[in-house]
Amino acid sequence: MTVPTTPNLQSLGHRQTLRERVRDALRAAIISGELEPGVVYSAPALGARFGVSSTPVREAMLDLAKEGLVAAQPNKGFRITQVSEQDLDDIAAVRLLIEPPTVRAAVRVIPEADLPALRELAQAIVDAVERGDLVGYVRADHVFHLALLGYSGNRHLVDTVSGLRAQTRLLGLAPLLHSGRLGRSAAEHHDLMDLVEARDAAGAEELMRRHIGHVRGLWASGTEEE
Incomplete structure (x- = not known):
């Protein structure tokens, strides 16, 4: 039986969208503790930190909110959830x-x-x-x-x-x-x-x-x- 190549290896050459790249970078920053639990970060501040505009940051953070990694704070930004x-x-x-x-x-x-x-x-x-x-x-x-x-x-x-x-x-x-x-x-x-x-x-x-x-x-x- 032929075993299919793992999807992760197949996708190595896949060109991510800006939103995906920002989302992955933010997720990794949360896991590593670079973005601190309990702290609220604004999209403009994170955009400046990662060298992008606030729009892809806001979109990426909404994706991460669905994963439970952040919680939206109206008119403030996003709070990093604590585990x-x-x-x-x-x-x-x-x-x-x-x-x-x-x-x-x-x-x-x-x-x-x-x-x-x-x-x-x-x-x-x-x-x-x-x-x-x-x-x-x-x-x-x-x-x-x-x-x-x-x-x-x-x-x-x-x-x-x-x-x-x-x-x-x-x-x-x-x-x-x-x-x-x-x-x-x-x-x-x-x-x-x-x-x-x-x-x-x-x-x-x-x-x-x-x-x-x-x-x-x-x-x-x-x-x-x-």
Whole structure:
């Protein structure tokens, strides 16, 4: 049976609209904590921050409001929603149920021809850290992991994980970047690709479990011991 190429790899060459680019950048800024929970941001201020007009920002924020990441504040702008520690624990628990076994199954079916493109996605995560670009880091990490999950052929599963990842907050990324520890965590994506290329399904599953654990420990607070 021929396994279809993951949608994320197919769409690498897709040219996003300005609204989509702004939405993805804002989402990543929220997840990384660059845009702070509870703070109200105006569309003009965000437009100046991201180098665009207020119109695509307003449109993008309305999209993110549907995802629950922001709440519109009449005549003021958009408030970044807060997520409780319990919610973050619950999100991580659901991701642990879905992602590790899905990656284990995917390892067996990823076409050899797709491995270089996946390796490039892993390198994009490392490159973002080296630039000190937290927003770029979150975006690249998102694309890489959804690309792997895409080999399940289950669009509902991929969409569910995408939504869960969007609700996650990684407020400890900045101190980890400055300490150099985020770079070591970014390199872990190459470790995962080594396991994928070796067709080590069990090893890839276990690494994914540790990876998600980092989200609630090391990356969430920036203080967890290695």
